Amino acid sequence: MNITTEKDSLYTGLENMQISELLQHINAEDKTVPLAVEKALPQIEALAKAVTDKMRNGGRLFYIGAGTSGRLGVVDASECPPTFGVPFDWVVGIIAGGDGAIRKAVEFAEDDAEQAWKDLQQFNINSGDVVVGIAASGTTPYVVGGLKAANENNLITGCIVCNSGSPVAAAAKYPVEVVTGPEFVTGSTRMKAGTAQKLVLNMLSTSVMIQLGRVKGNKMVDMQLSNNKLVDRGTRMVMKETGLDEATAAELLKKHGSVRKAVDSLNN
Incomplete structure (x- = not known):
């Protein structure tokens, strides 16, 4: 596969640039992200419909990922209860290496292809649920293994990746591929790829919650009054x-x- 997120940056000599120049170039790259997301709208729509159908029947949405991708899933899941007033276990984010990996990287946690399914089983996952794998590269073994196991157990699976033709996308029934290209700092997928994943997660969870009746007009009428x-x-x-x-x-x-x-x- 062609892993464009790992290709050399279009810029070089970064250490010799002034701050203003660095910011201008980063901003120029960031502007390309929404256009890449736009190309994936049909894929996002298909996944959102599948998630909505399952959740209307009592299913749950699980995100699995490692590193930045895993953290983004945890963030989106953790924001659903206060935003939409839903139970904390409706949307669940799981990160390779456990919750400690949210703050501190756990070495080689993403390389265990069997651990994601073990982690999912802690939640009594079943065929009524949906598993969405998040992986910028689209090659993360933790995510690939989790999606394959979910498929074997008759779950709906989806993914959010930032390269085309990846193993993660091949393992997902509803793949979302947002091809963001080389990063400003070569391989730093917390940048454009991470931004793209956050945008897709926003779209997915928000559209699903609206479909489930958790917004009225344009207001968060079920939000938690926590401050x-x-x-x-x-x-x-x-x-x-x-x-x-x-x-x-x-x-x-x-x-x-x-x-x-x-x-x-x-x-x-």
Whole structure:
């Protein structure tokens, strides 16, 4: 396969550049990422539909990955409960090497092709669930092995990779290939590839949650009120939906615990 994420940077002599020049070149490369994502929209749509169908029937979404890719999956999964008010186990991020690898790299954890399925089994994974492998290179053994095992156990599988024709994509029933090309710093896939993966994860989880009814209009009506900023946001949302004054809206929100429940209480 042609691993473009490992090709030499289009720029050289980076250590001799001024900060302004470095930033301009990085920005120029970053501008190419959304265009690469756009080309993969049909693939993203197919995966999102498959995930939505499974989750409507009580299934869960699992992300598996190593290094930066694994961390991005963990981030997206961890943001779903506060954003959409869903249970913490609806979307689960698993990183090679365990949660400690979120902060500190675990050597060779990504090279174990059997460990991902073992990690997934800790969650009593079953054929109602979906497993999405995240790997910039598309070659990570941890992800390839996890997807193959998931397929053997009749699960829906997907992936997010940044090279074409990869083993990870071949193992996924719903592959998403966002070809981002050489990195500004050769091989540093936390940059363009990581940005592309984050964009796709945003699109996937957000579109799925909207389809599952976790957004009303354009508002996060089920968000967790976990800090003052979110309570203030929720109060404004209740005010807009109901026409109540701020004090009454705040009291109603406090009583019911979510924007949706507060607004619904007036309609029942």
